[in-house]
Amino acid sequence: MATINKLNHLISHLNLAAKPTVAAVWPQDTSTLNALRRALNKDMVNVITVGCAERVTKHLDRFIGSGSLTVVDADTPEAASDLAVSLARQGEADILMKGLVKTDVLLHAALNKEHGLMTPGNVLTHITVGDIPQYDKLLMFTDVAVLPCPTLAQREAQLRYITRLARSIGVATPAIAMVHCSEKVDERHFPVTADYRELAARAARGDYGDCMVDGPMDVKTACDAHAARVKGIKSPVAGIADALLFPEIESGNAFYKAMTLFGEMRTAAIVCGANVPLVVPSRGDDFRNKFYSLALACALIVNP
Amino acid sequence: MATINKLNHLISHLNLAAKPTVAAVWPQDTSTLNALRRALNKDMVNVITVGCAERVTKHLDRFIGSGSLTVVDADTPEAASDLAVSLARQGEADILMKGLVKTDVLLHAALNKEHGLMTPGNVLTHITVGDIPQYDKLLMFTDVAVLPCPTLAQREAQLRYITRLARSIGVATPAIAMVHCSEKVDERHFPVTADYRELAARAARGDYGDCMVDGPMDVKTACDAHAARVKGIKSPVAGIADALLFPEIESGNAFYKAMTLFGEMRTAAIVCGANVPLVVPSRGDDFRNKFYSLALACALIVNP
Numbered sequence: 030m031a032t033i034n035k036l037n038h039l040i041s042h043l044n045l046a047a048k049p050t051v052a053a054v055w056p057q058d059t060s061t062l063n064a065l066r067r068a069l070n071k072d073m074v075n076v077i078t079v080g081c082a083e084r085v086t087k088h089l090d091r092f093i094g095s096g097s098l099t100v101v102d103a104d105t106p107e108a109a110s111d112l113a114v115s116l117a118r119q120g121e122a123d124i125l126m127k128g129l130v131k132t133d134v135l136l137h138a139a140l141n142k143e144h145g146l147m148t149p150g151n152v153l154t155h156i157t158v159g160d161i162p163q164y165d166k167l168l169m170f171t172d173v174a175v176l177p178c179p180t181l182a183q184r185e186a187q188l189r190y191i192t193r194l195a196r197s198i199g200v201a202t203p204a205i206a207m208v209h210c211s212e213k214v215d216e217r218h219f220p221v222t223a224d225y226r227e228l229a230a231r232a233a234r235g236d237y238g239d240c241m242v243d244g245p246m247d248v249k250t251a252c253d254a255h256a257a258r259v260k261g262i263k264s265p266v267a268g269i270a271d272a273l274l275f276p277e278i279e280s281g282n283a284f285y286k287a288m289t290l291f292g293e294m295r296t297a298a299i300v301c302g303a304n305v306p307l308v309v310p311s312r313g314d315d316f317r318n319k320f321y322s323l324a325l326a327c328a329l330i331v332n333p
Numbered sequence: 334m335a336t337i338n339k340l341n342h343l344i345s346h347l348n349l350a351a352k353p354t355v356a357a358v359w360p361q362d363t364s365t366l367n368a369l370r371r372a373l374n375k376d377m378v379n380v381i382t383v384g385c386a387e388r389v390t391k392h393l394d395r396f397i398g399s400g401s402l403t404v405v406d407a408d409t410p411e412a413a414s415d416l417a418v419s420l421a422r423q424g425e426a427d428i429l430m431k432g433l434v435k436t437d438v439l440l441h442a443a444l445n446k447e448h449g450l451m452t453p454g455n456v457l458t459h460i461t462v463g464d465i466p467q468y469d470k471l472l473m474f475t476d477v478a479v480l481p482c483p484t485l486a487q488r489e490a491q492l493r494y495i496t497r498l499a500r501s502i503g504v505a506t507p508a509i510a511m512v513h514c515s516e517k518v519d520e521r522h523f524p525v526t527a528d529y530r531e532l533a534a535r536a537a538r539g540d541y542g543d544c545m546v547d548g549p550m551d552v553k554t555a556c557d558a559h560a561a562r563v564k565g566i567k568s569p570v571a572g573i574a575d576a577l578l579f580p581e582i583e584s585g586n587a588f589y590k591a592m593t594l595f596g597e598m599r600t601a602a603i604v605c606g607a608n609v610p611l612v613v614p615s616r617g618d619d620f621r622n623k624f625y626s627l628a629l630a631c632a633l634i635v636n637p
Contacts, residue, residue, distance in 0.1 A: 163595050173514070177522055210477070210586035218481060248590035256594075259617050279584040282514035284591050286552035290560075291467050292595040313563050 030332060032199040034167060036160040036295055039324040040071055042199065042332070048075050048096055049123035049330040051308075051323060052113040054135055055080040055106045056128035058312075062088045064319035065126075069094045073327055077101060077122060080109035081129075106130035110138035117146055117305045124326040126308035126319075136175070139303045146303040152176065152186045155309075156194055157298040158325055159288060164252060167198060169272035173281035174311075175300060181224050184274065188228065188237040190301040191272045195240070197332040198325075203271040205232075206251035207244025208280065212262060214245065221245075221276045241265045248273065248284065297321035299329065306330070334636060336503040338471060340464040340599055343628040344375055346503065346636070352379050352400055353427035353634040355612075355627060356417040358439055359384040359410045360432035365614075366392040368623035369430075373398045377631055381405060381426060384413035385433075410434035414442035421450055421609045428630040430612035430623075440479070443607045450607040456480065456490045459613075460498055461602040462629060463592060468556060471502060473576035477585035478615075479604060485528050488578065492532065492541040494605035495576045499544070501636040502629075507575040509536075510555035511548025512584065516566060518549065525549075525580045545569045552577065552588065601625035603633065610634070 069092040082102035103109035116122040155175040159168045195203035207225040216223040225244040232242035243266035254268030275281035288294035300307040306326040373396040382389045386406035407413035420426040459479040463472045499507035511529040520527040529548040536546035547570035558572030579585035592598035604611040610630040
């Protein structure tokens with residue numbers, strides 16, 4: 030498939046032979062409901078709503094498109110989360126999306142050992158796809174919201190998820206930069222840089238699929254070929270990164286907030302690692318973010 | 334004095350009754366030499382160059398302005414660093430500025446216990462002043478380059494230095510946001526948030542001078558009043574931050590690199606904590622950054 034460079038190209042590149050079904054948990058807020066309606070109108074999904082039945086019926090009473098809408102009620106956000114998770118376990122939902130429920134509550138249900146959505150060895154981690162006016166490709170990055178400080182094994186999972194997500198947006202061999210404030214491996218002061226060296230070696234022998242992984246390098250070296258040249262950095266990733274792996278949540282979050290506030294970045298995001306993709310926007314995220322996040326989850330399901 | 338909102342207003346707001354003297358260490362590169370010439374032409378400084386005498390003489394042979402140029406030679410960048418530090422110790426230089434010498438080398442000379450520039454209890458820390466088109470004030474932040482992970486005592490020093498620097502650019506009572514990925518104090522997972530609580534309490538009782546200090550809060554809450562309102566955050570700092578205190582170097586550096594690359598941010602920066610301000614730009618920094626960094630150091634010396 031063609032490489033997708035802008036979030037608004039996501040929709041036209043969905044392979045919708047079989048529509049995925051999204052279970053929307055406690056969809057009480059207008060922006061979630063609008064995102065669901067847009068997705069129905071665009072013929073992208075079937076929708077099951079769980080909770081807030083009256084509000085849903087009123088808001089989604091008319092939509093065009095051939096998808097189905099199933100309205101299920103639930104008494105509390107917690108009950109709605111449990112029910113949606115069980116729908117996903119039974120194969121009746123391919124994507125979970127949160128409405129006005131706390132992220133913790135939905136993740137807690139997904140993480141339940143007996144009734145949840147985790148396969149041992151997997152890890153829940155948040156991946157954002159940024160659409161940045163000044164960058165000529167989409168830029169994936171992780172983790173700005175869920176995993177505070179990944180272990181080596183968790184970083185390996187992140188590399189696998191990024192590689193998989195990249196393929197679904199048409200990037201066959203993503204260039205993944207492992208971010209640090211410098212390009213030096215300094216095991217004593219920055220143990221993460223030793224992890225990076227190890228991960229780069231394992232990536233080179235193919236452990237994470239079809240990807241190029243390099244680092245440590247800073248954000249500018251990763252995304253600006255000129256800066257990389259000035260520094261004399263030779264790397265197949267430097268200057269052309271498709272994805273950034275951040276050392277921990279503080280740096281990822283600072284990047285994310287700065288870019289949305291001052292860099293005119295638009296985003297879509299999902300939580301990977303459960304048996305189905307989870308769409309867990311923040312309260313502050315707008316309709317557009319919610320809609321594109323749902324589209325991204327669809328891409329992960331339906332694209333090769 | 335008036336508040337300075339743009340870096341290019343720095344120059345006209347310098348109180349130049351007495352010109353400070355800058356000692357430039359190993360000024361071999363054109364951008365450093367051009368920054369020095371501009372500063373001489375603008376009548377901002379006296380200049381002592383240390384090392385690269387032939388190159389300096391050739392490049393700075395003609396300048397307008399009433400400042401003096403003294404050319405001293407040195408055999409190596411290390412010797413030049415030591416000599417410049419001793420000039421500062423003797424009160425003959427008010428500012429040190431590095432040319433084509435490694436930052437480590439100059440900082441090493443400044444940190445020397447016997448012959449250096451440190452007063453016990455002080456700490457070297459890097460403060461950037463960002464000029465961001467989409468923000469209506471200058472934004473100071475620390476530390477993106479020198480101090481990897483500040484202790485509580487080091488953060489106290491950062492708050493004092495920021496407050497002092499703010500005053501020199503006309504911000505009488507800076508609003509300082511202590512950055513974290515969320516607004517919750519979570520001592521167990523993020524010990525830094527407990528430090529923040531303590532620092533906010535000490536700031537409120539006046540320990541760091543005339544400033545408002547609050548956190549934890551994320552970058553967007555700190556700099557966007559709308560985002561702060563949506564989140565229901567009540568804080569005298571939220572939405573109007575003059576300065577960001579980052580939890581560690583990774584997040585500061587990610588913010589800095591993202592903003593210069595994608596947010597069209599211009600910067601000036603100095604290292605505070607030695608007995609004189611140190612101007613230590615990176616190799617990759619352009620002439621403009623070097624010139625404004627020198628102007629910032631001048632402001633710290635000559636403004637109230």
